[in-house]
Amino acid sequence: MEIQPQAITDERKAFYAKELLQWYRASNRDLPWRKNKDPYRIWVSEIMLQQTRVDTVIPYYNNFMDKFPSVEALADAPEEEVLKAWEGLGYYSRARNLQSAVREVKEEYGGIVPDEPVAISSLKGVGPYTAGAILSIAYNQPEPAVDGNVMRVLSRFFLLTDDIAKPSTRIKIEKLARSLIPEGAAGDFNQALMELGATVCTPKSAHCLPCPVMEHCSARLEGRVDELPLKAKAKPPRPEIRAAALIVDATGRLLIRRRPQTGLLARMWELPQVALPEIALLEMALPEVALPEVTTGTPSGVPVVTAAATEGRSRAAGDASANALAAGLAAADGLRIVPEEWLTDAEHTFSHLKWDMRVYRCRLAAPAAAVEELPPGYAWMGPGELYRYAFPNLFLRIINEFGPAQE
DNA sequence: CACGCGTGGAT
DNA sequence: TATCCAAGCGT
Numbered sequence: 019m020e021i022q023p024q025a026i027t028d029e030r031k032a033f034y035a036k037e038l039l040q041w042y043r044a045s046n047r048d049l050p051w052r053k054n055k056d057p058y059r060i061w062v063s064e065i066m067l068q069q070t071r072v073d074t075v076i077p078y079y080n081n082f083m084d085k086f087p088s089v090e091a092l093a094d095a096p097e098e099e100v101l102k103a104w105e106g107l108g109y110y111s112r113a114r115n116l117q118s119a120v121r122e123v124k125e126e127y128g129g130i131v132p133d134e135p136v137a138i139s140s141l142k143g144v145g146p147y148t149a150g151a152i153l154s155i156a157y158n159q160p161e162p163a164v165d166g167n168v169m170r171v172l173s174r175f176f177l178l179t180d181d182i183a184k185p186s187t188r189i190k191i192e193k194l195a196r197s198l199i200p201e202g203a204a205g206d207f208n209q210a211l212m213e214l215g216a217t218v219c220t221p222k223s224a225h226c227l228p229c230p231v232m233e234h235c236s237a238r239l240e241g242r243v244d245e246l247p248l249k250a251k252a253k254p255p256r257p258e259i260r261a262a263a264l265i266v267d268a269t270g271r272l273l274i275r276r277r278p279q280t281g282l283l284a285r286m287w288e289l290p291q292v293a294l295p296e297i298a299l300l301e302m303a304l305p306e307v308a309l310p311e312v313t314t315g316t317p318s319g320v321p322v323v324t325a326a327a328t329e330g331r332s333r334a335a336g337d338a339s340a341n342a343l344a345a346g347l348a349a350a351d352g353l354r355i356v357p358e359e360w361l362t363d364a365e366h367t368f369s370h371l372k373w374d375m376r377v378y379r380c381r382l383a384a385p386a387a388a389v390e391e392l393p394p395g396y397a398w399m400g401p402g403e404l405y406r407y408a409f410p411n412l413f414l415r416i417i418n419e420f421g422p423a424q425e
Numbered sequence: 426c427a428c429g430c431g432t433g434g435a436t
Numbered sequence: 437t438a439t440c441c442a443a444g445c446g447t
């Protein structure tokens with residue numbers, strides 16, 4: 019580790035641990051998962067807090083604990099209910115892994131969350147950070163819990179210049195963090211590190227004046243707080259143009275589709291939608307042009323939108339994406355639809371992917387008698403049944419604005 | 426090790 | 437508007 023030789027000394031370590039612990043015990047936040055040390059409650063909170071802010075988690079956590087207050091309750095719940103309780107929180111594999119791991123705890127450990135590093139680390143969704151957090155907070159074991167906060171805070175105090183985006187750096191900082199844990203105070207100390215990072219020593223601006231350890235902080239003493247921690251830039255998300263179909267039948271039911279078992283948004287519900295082929299991308303880039311009114315089908319039998327696209331979008335672009343949507347759903351699922359009206363564009367950025375989605379109001383092309391025979395994975399969602407299906411936020415917003423009333 | 430995996434707040 | 441990034445993990 020590239021550090022100043024004088025930066026890490028027993029004296030500085032002792033100062034750091036003592037001051038930080040005292041600060042935390044005097045001023046820590048009152049959070050719902052701090053009511054008691056129930057390992058299950060700590061566990062759920064740590065999973066929810068992965069890559070997610072405290073303020074976002076709190077309402078989800080309270081609702082989740084109401085619905086699934088114990089290992090037993092969560093183990094016995096239907097998966098759809100768990101996903102529904104996670105709806106909008108993101109990283110949905112966390113929910114599936116959590117329930118899977120809780121079921122293992124019920125079956126293999128008699129419902130008691132294990133208190134040994136090897137056992138707890140073997141549970142699905144429990145990595146090095148979460149294992150350390152549960153062991154230290156619930157069982158007060160002297161295990162480090164190194165998250166982004168801890169890497170930032172320690173990088174600054176001890177002037178560590180390793181790239182915190184690299185996995186190897188986390189390993190090194192874990193060793194340092196382990197050596198800092200005060201006797202008998204692992205839980206409070208680990209939380210103190212994170213609390214400092216979340217409330218004082220924040221990424222963009224280190225608020226040094228209220229910091230309990232500023233007096234001996236190496237980065238501050240060297241005037242290098244703004245440079246640390248060192249972190250490699252992430253790759254920008256890959257753009258993808260898509261089109262979605264909002265289809266409501268005569269009784270006000272919305273046509274929805276369940277996503278695959280694995281991958282992006284696994285097992286969540288969505289509007290039927292496709293990625294647009296390159297040809298559509300090309301046409302969308304065209305300037306507005308005058309086109310003859312098209313009222314009949316294309317050679318491939320795919321219907322063409324007759325209403326001119328609105329909102330500054332060119333006629334060519336609207337037709338191209340709507341046609342690609344109809345062709346795509348026919349090819350992928352055997353679902354025959356007729357696009358009727360452009361509704362809106364929805365942009366959504368994932369960590370690694372950026373969707374630019376056109377949404378069309380469509381109708382089924384199938385004869386009325388065949389409408390009940392849907393392709394596999396498809397379902398009709400009746401009015402007021404939104405509570406039964408788990409959607410990612412992107413689709414929730416579209417459904418709430420343009421879908422049938424949910425009362 | 427690099428990448429896939431959501432969402433929203435802060436700047 | 438663009439960028440960062442938050443109590444990370446699985447593959």
